[in-house]
Amino acid sequence: MSEGRPSASVADVTQILAQHYNLQVLSITELVSFDSRNFAVEAVPLKKKLHRKAEHDDEAENDSPSRQNSDCCGSKEKCNPLTVPAQKLVLKILNSELCREEKLFTTKQQIEASRFLKREGFLCPEVIVTSEHELLAPTNISESCALLMTMLPGTxxxxxxxxxxxxxxxxxxxxxxxxxxxxxxxxxxxxxxxxxxxxxxxxxxxxxxxxxxxxxxxxxxxxxxxxxxxxxxxxxxxxxxxxxxxxxxxxxxxxxxxxxxxxxxxxxxxxxxxxxxxxxxxxxxxxxxxxxxxxxxxxxxxxxxxxxxxxxxxxxxxxxxxxxxxxxxxxxxxxxxxxxxxxxxxxxxxxxxxxxxxxxxxxxxxxxxxxxxxxxxxxxxxxxxxxxxxxxxxxxxxxxxxx
CATH class of the missing domain: 3.90.1200.10 (Aminoglycoside phosphotransferase (APH), C-terminal lobe)
Known part of the structure; x- marks a missing residue:
């Protein structure tokens, strides 16, 4: 309920994306939400090392070719953010109740279930892991954590x-x-x-x-x-x-x-x-x-x-x-x-x-x-x-x- 709804600013979103996802924000729009905070963002990589979608981490554990790191431009040269297509993403800053230690595992299981649905052919956002390969990013906002996902096209x-x-x-x-x-x-x-x-x-x-x-x-x-x-x-x-x-x-x-x-x-x-x-x-x-x-x-x-x-x-x-x-x-x-x-x-x-x-x-x-x-x-x-x-x-x- 409302007790754990975080307060978040544009500066907070920018910091989270830069610190935990190596992303430079081009635009931010807050979306309607009930007791979390959702932000539609357009962003480009800050560095040549690009975070990977969470699905790729499963493949990495099985020594898939996708385990190999690649830069965001597909070349050895450092990426220029101005020449890389912007990614349309959603950053969800979760209600702090969902981030308490006793509930955090359940929150992660819910994320895994959404990934399960996607693998089974349903249209769901792809979860993007942090630079540290974690599902959730820590924040300085009321003990909340953040989840980054691709934005589904449409309304x-x-x-x-x-x-x-x-x-x-x-x-x-x-x-x-x-x-x-x-x-x-x-x-x-x-x-x-x-x-x-x-x-x-x-x-x-x-x-x-x-x-x-x-x-x-x-x-x-x-x-x-x-x-x-x-x-x-x-x-x-x-x-x-x-x-x-x-x-x-x-x-x-x-x-x-x-x-x-x-x-x-x-x-x-x-x-x-x-x-x-x-x-x-x-x-x-x-x-x-x-x-x-x-x-x-x-x-x-x-x-x-x-x-x-x-x-x-x-x-x-x-x-x-x-x-x-x-x-x-x-x-x-x-x-x-x-x-x-x-x-x-x-x-x-x-x-x-x-x-x-x-x-x-x-x-x-x-x-x-x-x-x-x-x-x-x-x-x-x-x-x-x-x-x-x-x-x-x-x-x-x-x-x-x-x-």
Whole structure:
């Protein structure tokens, strides 16, 4: 949460890149972020010895030819920064909570998991190691550390809500299910969900600690009811579900699409290569079913062009084309409500905690309240019926027990 959000200046970024990556900064732009600090930078090498992407270090351990050092220009002459193409990179200065000794290993495991996804064919940023061949660079900023990555071309899917068509929702369902399937084979040791993380949906009971930020008493009663309903399925249904590694923050602002790419509409293009996935700091061993509910909730708050009750059906059709069993006999509707409640409460809390200066924290908070009230006005069975009707249009079986 906000307590560990670092303060960072342009001078800090410049120093980190020069000291730990041998890079000279040409331009710096701060990007929106929740509780870390993200900077888009263009940079060129300062010296002829160029740091290598993290993937190359794995090859180096196996005596690959890539182990051999080379200069940044491919010649023996010292590089002139003015003649070397600038690299477009993202420097993430992590929340200091993620850099504490007891959490640092988990943070590094999350980075390794993103690299695993990339090796499996997903579009993810490449992690760039420091000059000392470390994944993370130390900083002098509030005990934080920094992570440098390549910048994926394109823009956040959520930056243009008109892009959220039925086809895109279907593709996001496919992408999420495919990612879950691949992550089930990833080493997840030491990546259990933090029991103190209020953003983890299985920790919904922790929301009660943040309800003071909600002023309206009727809203508090509504939220308390949602929490009580979710506690029921947490006790009775979650223990029966599959647990695996999940992204933890999979939504349209963490998906990058290069709409100008000539490959988007070709047979060579796959869904996993169309959507770039970023921000892996919430990755943990949890329930894929909950992350599916979160995606549906996100799309309900962001998509204006489709009927609210139909939105989940399009996402589910895509997901079920890969895996139709992850939510069988599970009250997915309650997970959607729980996620909306999280956004409503924690978004408001974090915005206030950061002094009302970070609008990114409040994104979706008001919309979540609106959607939550709309869903509470219809019977749960109506939602499942609407999803089932959409699934039928795709020729996909409706697996919900409420049918």
């Amino acid at each position: 956040a899917l959520g930056s243009d809500k008109n892009r959220l068509t039925a086809t895109v929702l279907y593709e996001l369902g496919v992408l999420l299910a495919s990612m879950h399937q691949v992550l089930s084979g990833c080493n997840n040791k030491y990546m259990e969900t933090d029991p103190h993380n209020p953003w983890a949906m299985e920790n919904m009971h922790l929301l009660s600690d943040y309800l003071d930020c909600i002023e309206d008493e009727d809203d508090k009663k509504m939220l308390a009811d949602v929490m009580a309903q979710f506690q029921r399925i947490r006790n009775n249904e979650l223990p029966l579900l599959i647990k695996s590694l999940i992204h933890g923050d999979f939504h349209d602002l963490n998906l990058i699409v290069d709409w100008d790419s000539t490959n988007l509409d070709t047979e060579r293009s796959t869904i996993c290569q169309k959507y770039g996935i970023i921000d892996f700091e919430e990755m943990s061993v949890s329930y894929p079913a909950l992350e599916l509910g979160r995606l549906i909730a996100d799309m309900m708050t962001d998509c204006d062009s489709l009927n609210l009750l139909d939105i989940g059906g399009h996402v589910l059709a895509g997901y079920f084309s890969v895996d139709e069993y992850v939510v069988k006999n599970f009250s997915l509707y309650q997970a959607v409500l729980a996620c909306l409640a999280q956004y409503m409460v924690l978004g408001s809390y974090e915005y206030t905690a950061q002094g009302g200066t970070n609008d990114y924290c409040s994104l979706g908070s008001k919309e979540s309240k609106k959607v939550l009230k709309q869903l509470r006005d219809v019977d749960e069975s109506e939602v499942y019926k609407a999803w089932g009707d959409v699934l039928a249009q795709y020729g996909v079986k409706n697996v919900f027990s409420q049918e």
